[in-house]
Amino acid sequence: MTPTAVMSEPTSHLGRIAVDSANRRAPVEVADEAEPIVRVRNLDFWYGDTQALFGVDLDVPKGQVTALIGPSGCGKSTFLRCLDRMNDTIDGVRISGTVELDGQDVYDPRVDVVELRRRVGMVFQRPNPFPMSIYDNVAFGPRLRKELGRKELDDLVEKCLRSAALWDETRDRLDQSALGLSGGQQQRLCIARALANQPEVLLLDEPCSALDPNATAKIEDLIFELRGRYTIVMVTHNMQQAARVSDVTAFFLKGRLVEADRTEVVFTRPSKEETENYITGRFG
Amino acid sequence: MADRPSPAGAPPRSPLLGGTRPDVSGGMGIYLTAAAVAGLMLAAVLFFALIFSRGAAAFWPKPLEEWTLDDGTVLLVQPVEEYDTGDVRARTGNREFMPGREDHVRIPASRIVSRRVPEDAVWIERREYGPFHGYLDEVAADGYHVRLPDGAPEVLAADQVLRVEPINRFGAFGRLGLWFRNVFRFLSEEPRESNTDGGVFPALIGTSLLVLLMSILVMPFGVLAAVYLNEYAKDTWFVRLVRISVNNLAGVPSIVFGVFGLGFFVYGLGDFVDHSLLGLPSNETRFGTGGLLWASLTMALLTVPVVVVATEEGLRAVPRERREGALALGATRWEALRHVILPGAKPGILTGLILAVARAAGEVAPLMLTGVVGLAPELPVDGEFPFLHLEKKVMHLGFHIYTVGFQSPNVEAVEPLVYATAALLLLLILVLNLTAIRMRARVRRRLEGR
Numbered sequence: 001m002t003p004t005a006v007m008s009e010p011t012s013h014l015g016r017i018a019v020d021s022a023n024r025r026a027p028v029e030v031a032d033e034a035e036p037i038v039r040v041r042n043l044d045f046w047y048g049d050t051q052a053l054f055g056v057d058l059d060v061p062k063g064q065v066t067a068l069i070g071p072s073g074c075g076k077s078t079f080l081r082c083l084d085r086m087n088d089t090i091d092g093v094r095i096s097g098t099v100e101l102d103g104q105d106v107y108d109p110r111v112d113v114v115e116l117r118r119r120v121g122m123v124f125q126r127p128n129p130f131p132m133s134i135y136d137n138v139a140f141g142p143r144l145r146k147e148l149g150r151k152e153l154d155d156l157v158e159k160c161l162r163s164a165a166l167w168d169e170t171r172d173r174l175d176q177s178a179l180g181l182s183g184g185q186q187q188r189l190c191i192a193r194a195l196a197n198q199p200e201v202l203l204l205d206e207p208c209s210a211l212d213p214n215a216t217a218k219i220e221d222l223i224f225e226l227r228g229r230y231t232i233v234m235v236t237h238n239m240q241q242a243a244r245v246s247d248v249t250a251f252f253l254k255g256r257l258v259e260a261d262r263t264e265v266v267f268t269r270p271s272k273e274e275t276e277n278y279i280t281g282r283f284g
Numbered sequence: 285m286a287d288r289p290s291p292a293g294a295p296p297r298s299p300l301l302g303g304t305r306p307d308v309s310g311g312m313g314i315y316l317t318a319a320a321v322a323g324l325m326l327a328a329v330l331f332f333a334l335i336f337s338r339g340a341a342a343f344w345p346k347p348l349e350e351w352t353l354d355d356g357t358v359l360l361v362q363p364v365e366e367y368d369t370g371d372v373r374a375r376t377g378n379r380e381f382m383p384g385r386e387d388h389v390r391i392p393a394s395r396i397v398s399r400r401v402p403e404d405a406v407w408i409e410r411r412e413y414g415p416f417h418g419y420l421d422e423v424a425a426d427g428y429h430v431r432l433p434d435g436a437p438e439v440l441a442a443d444q445v446l447r448v449e450p451i452n453r454f455g456a457f458g459r460l461g462l463w464f465r466n467v468f469r470f471l472s473e474e475p476r477e478s479n480t481d482g483g484v485f486p487a488l489i490g491t492s493l494l495v496l497l498m499s500i501l502v503m504p505f506g507v508l509a510a511v512y513l514n515e516y517a518k519d520t521w522f523v524r525l526v527r528i529s530v531n532n533l534a535g536v537p538s539i540v541f542g543v544f545g546l547g548f549f550v551y552g553l554g555d556f557v558d559h560s561l562l563g564l565p566s567n568e569t570r571f572g573t574g575g576l577l578w579a580s581l582t583m584a585l586l587t588v589p590v591v592v593v594a595t596e597e598g599l600r601a602v603p604r605e606r607r608e609g610a611l612a613l614g615a616t617r618w619e620a621l622r623h624v625i626l627p628g629a630k631p632g633i634l635t636g637l638i639l640a641v642a643r644a645a646g647e648v649a650p651l652m653l654t655g656v657v658g659l660a661p662e663l664p665v666d667g668e669f670p671f672l673h674l675e676k677k678v679m680h681l682g683f684h685i686y687t688v689g690f691q692s693p694n695v696e697a698v699e700p701l702v703y704a705t706a707a708l709l710l711l712l713i714l715v716l717n718l719t720a721i722r723m724r725a726r727v728r729r730r731l732e733g734r
Contacts, residue, residue: 084612086608086611086612089607089608115614117611117612117613117614118613118614121613122612125605126605128603128609130624131628131731131732140615140623141613141615144614144623145614179731179732193613194613197613
């Protein structure tokens with residue numbers, strides 16, 4: 001692992017929220033409290049011969065919400081999927097660089113991908129509940145591990161549904177099909193389902209893009225609620241959303257991380273011209 | 285048209301008013317395609333109407349008519365058909381008493397001097413020689429004392445007589461009752477008189493067993509193969525070759541499968557089982573000859589392409605997000621397959637089952653070579669361990685149609701039986717299909733959360 005490229009250049013904007021404790025001074029104030037839980041260094045990524053990510057360095061602070069913004073095709077979803085190795089399921093991809101979770105390189109061949117994905121949960125763009133009951137959806141992950149008894153599982157399902165602000169709407173219909181829920185409810189169910197694995201990091205890949213404004217507001221409230229208990233990394237197309245819910249914002253452009261900083265900094269005093277252009281709506 | 289001088293006074297016609305083309309609003313297309321559908325429906329209706337009406341008519345009790353011919357012969361007949369030539373054909377019964385041992389006559393209608401329907405005539409079903417038409421006087425210890433149509437007394441041995449029906453006394457309801465009794469006997473009895481009489485029970489059981497066993501053999505095999513092809517195999521030339529081969533297998537004439545089944549299963553595997561596994565003496569065969577197992581296996585091979593193709597369709601219908609959702613929750617590939625992907629592919633899998641059953645139930649040619657025979661009244665299921673005897677030969681409705689219709693000594697007597705058997709086979713396929721379709725509808729409803 002070579003984070004030197006970032007650290008040796010303290011003026012680099014990529015380094016602003018970086019790890020180096022000596023550099024954790026102004027202008028970044030709030031990020032100082034948070035330890036990075038995910039640390040990405042020099043990440044390159046190829047789909048076949050097409051390079052999708054170019055030397056991305058990013059630290060994700062623990063317990064905070066990190067928003068990834070950028071125009072379509074800029075690599076933010078690809079980046080997100082690198083964090084729980086979901087890109088492994090695609091044929092012909094190649095990756096170099098390091099992604100560390102709590103100091104462990106997740107691309108180490110000895111890493112148990114199944115265990116990684118339990119610790120790093122993921123919610124997708126389109127709600128994807130399984131065609132089974134609401135209860136079975138939430139219990140899916142824990143049941144795979146077969147560690148919990150009936151009672152504990154019941155409690156966990158309730159807890160997760162409460163965490164996802166879905167309990168009151170579903171408590172009387174846990175045995176009904178999850179596909180009977182509305183789109184927004186389905187997405188919250190997917191979040192509850194991911195929470196049931198008790199992950200450390202929660203990856204949200206444009207969780208609101210298939211939802212109406214009402215359902216979107218609910219998901220945003222939920223993200224705000226979960227903040228602190230979970231580390232959240234979310235991809236979003238919606239800059240207002242990034243501004244509303246995130247602590248840190250990372251701007252991607254053409255496979256490169258242009259700028260990553262405290263959200264209020266990115267949206268008020270971006271240090272790169274591309275960022276400024278994008279957030280002011282001049283392109284993208 | 286626009287250039288044509290308009291009649292005096294009339295405003296010039298707009299070029300837009302080009303007149304009505306035949307195809308405005310798609311008329312031609314609709315007529316052409318609708319005609320094809322209409323033709324199709326007509327064919328289907330005709331087909332089912334013919335098979336089912338003839339099949340049902342086979343059991344309808346026709347009254348016994350007494351015909352007196354110009355030479356003084358008295359017959360008691362059930363009329364069958366009238367011909368344009370003026371001939372009439374009728375079933376006389378009483379085969380052993382008729383000249384030439386025929387139980388049908390075909391004579392010019394003009395030879396019939398008088399016709400009447402005697403109230404007291406009876407129709408007697410017998411174990412041998414087909415039905416008896418005549419009059420019953422009394423049932424005594426030595427048998428049934430009867431009179432032939434011309435009044436000559438005879439005695440029918442009691443163990444030969446199955447039932448006596450006074451057909452001419454029945455009203456509409458009586459005849460309907462008799463129709464149901466006839467159908468029930470047809471379904472529940474063994475064939476008699478080299479398949480020209482009696483029922484089709486062993487063939488019904490044989491067909492059902494074959495289809496059932498075929499389904500049990502083909503489903504796991506086909507589904508697993510489809511899962512490998514769709515979920516694990518990369519898109520290489522070899523996999524493409526396998527796919528093409530599987531699809532081509534579906535186009536191979538079924539008799540070729542029969543030849544393969546005979547050569548590989550019966551003579552190859554069967555001999556191996558007999559002499560290497562069971563250690564039978566070389567002149568004895570048990571599995572080394574056609575039987576239920578080999579016929580089912582051959583059919584499974586025949587239907588595996590449709591199962592593979594349909595299952596692959598079903599697997600492809602499971603959305604990518606759902607697969608990724610399972611993996612993202614920490615499921616292994618196998619767990620994702622078992623808990624999410626396969627359940628999602630169930631409608632496709634059941635479609636495969638439906639197609640396989642439909643094809644297998646209607647197949648005859650390969651079965652003739654691998655274990656289906658014209659007459660095997662002994663069922664492959666009985667109370668003797670191991671209860672299901674896979675090495676036994678079985679009867680089959682499809683083959684029964686062929687043997688009854690074309691290999692029987694009494695072609696005229698069996699004609700109704702052919703239609704009845706065909707109707708039964710159709711009905712069986714219909715029931716099997718409907719069951720599978722209902723199953724699929726239920727699975728779909730559940731998958732869609734309704």
